[in-house]
Amino acid sequence: MAKGRGRMEPNFDVPEGRVRDRGELDLRLSREDRAGTGERVGKRADDTARAPAKTAPRRTQKKSGRRRRSWLSRIAYGSVVLGLWAVIGVAGLIAYHASQLPPIDQLAVPKRPPNIAILASDGSLLANRGETGGRVVSIKELPPYLPRAFVAIEDRRFYQHFGVDPVGILRAIGQNLTRRGVAQGGSTLTQQLAKNLFLTPERSASRKIQEAILALWLEHKYSKDEILELYLNRVYFGAGAYGVEAAAQRYFGKPAKEVSLAQAAMLGGLVQAPSRLAPNRNLPAAQARA
Structure with a gap:
């Protein structure tokens, strides 16, 4: 039926007269014969060769950056802690000395010692007698x-x-x-x-x-x-x-x-x-x- 319809089946048999060298029928593909594979493989090889040289400095930079950040964060943290302790210390010192004073609600300005002014008949001052020596103005x-x-x-x-x-x-x-x-x-x-x-x-x-x-x-x-x-x-x-x-x-x-x-x-x-x-x-x- 295949012949009746005009179909031709593929025939891989080569006449003996034409087979001179087996190399002519070598159907194995080399790396260059594959489409685009040569460039890709070459790039991959180059990338793998260059990869260690590129990644090593990045890791070093990252480590040094992390070290700097860690030192800065430690200094900032220590400063904050010292500042808090200083505030607590000053507050405690003030509270202690405030406790040695009378209560604030009982504080009052003491009255000035009395003063006696001796005046003349015309109202002029003759003398002052008292601890202060003069009146309040x-x-x-x-x-x-x-x-x-x-x-x-x-x-x-x-x-x-x-x-x-x-x-x-x-x-x-x-x-x-x-x-x-x-x-x-x-x-x-x-x-x-x-x-x-x-x-x-x-x-x-x-x-x-x-x-x-x-x-x-x-x-x-x-x-x-x-x-x-x-x-x-x-x-x-x-x-x-x-x-x-x-x-x-x-x-x-x-x-x-x-x-x-x-x-x-x-x-x-x-x-x-x-x-x-x-x-x-x-x-x-x-x-x-x-």
């Missing part, structure tokens, strides 16, 4: 340059800080280190008032911490002008004069509301060392300080 009674003189010489950032001035403390530390001694103090007017009201003149780290705690309490309870008024009426000016009114009467023979600008500057300069700079004892030093 309101800040509104004083000329504006008088309280400003104290702010300028004792605490220029008085209206900016919250009772404790970190900038002033750092500046004082820098000045003391440069001059190799206690050349400047870092206490604010509020801290000085807290020391005068509640603490002793003792110089110690414990007292400074308590002073700072009390300064924060004063700033919370009173306004800036009220704190400045309390300060002007309590600070010591030498020669037994407590308060700016007593100092003006003692040194200039006039009330504080009548002092001049130069006299206000002299009063402001007395606070640093009232016994040494008192005008009735050392007028040239008081004038130089003013």
Whole structure:
């Protein structure tokens, strides 16, 4: 049936006369005979030859990057841990010294010792008798340059800080280190008032911490002008004069509301060392300080 339809079956038999060399009928394929295999195999061989040279530096870079990141992460972690422990330590120190003070709700500004003023028949002051040497004056009674003189010489950032001035403390530390001694103090007017009201003149780290705690309490309870008024009426000016009114009467023979600008500057300069700079004892030093 195959012949009737005209189909020809494939015949792989080669006549004997044409078979001269067996190599002519070698049907095995070489690498070059396969389509595209030569290039692919060559590329694969090249890739496998180059692979170790490429991957080795990458692994080294990855390892070095991981080492750097691990060191940085360790330093950052250690810094955070040290910072937390420092905060805990400072908080514990403050809590301990705060426990040595009276309870905050029981704190109150002590009353000023009474003063007796002896007046003439025309109302003029003849003498003051008492521990303070003068009456309490309101800040509104004083000329504006008088309280400003104290702010300028004792605490220029008085209206900016919250009772404790970190900038002033750092500046004082820098000045003391440069001059190799206690050349400047870092206490604010509020801290000085807290020391005068509640603490002793003792110089110690414990007292400074308590002073700072009390300064924060004063700033919370009173306004800036009220704190400045309390300060002007309590600070010591030498020669037994407590308060700016007593100092003006003692040194200039006039009330504080009548002092001049130069006299206000002299009063402001007395606070640093009232016994040494008192005008009735050392007028040239008081004038130089003013």
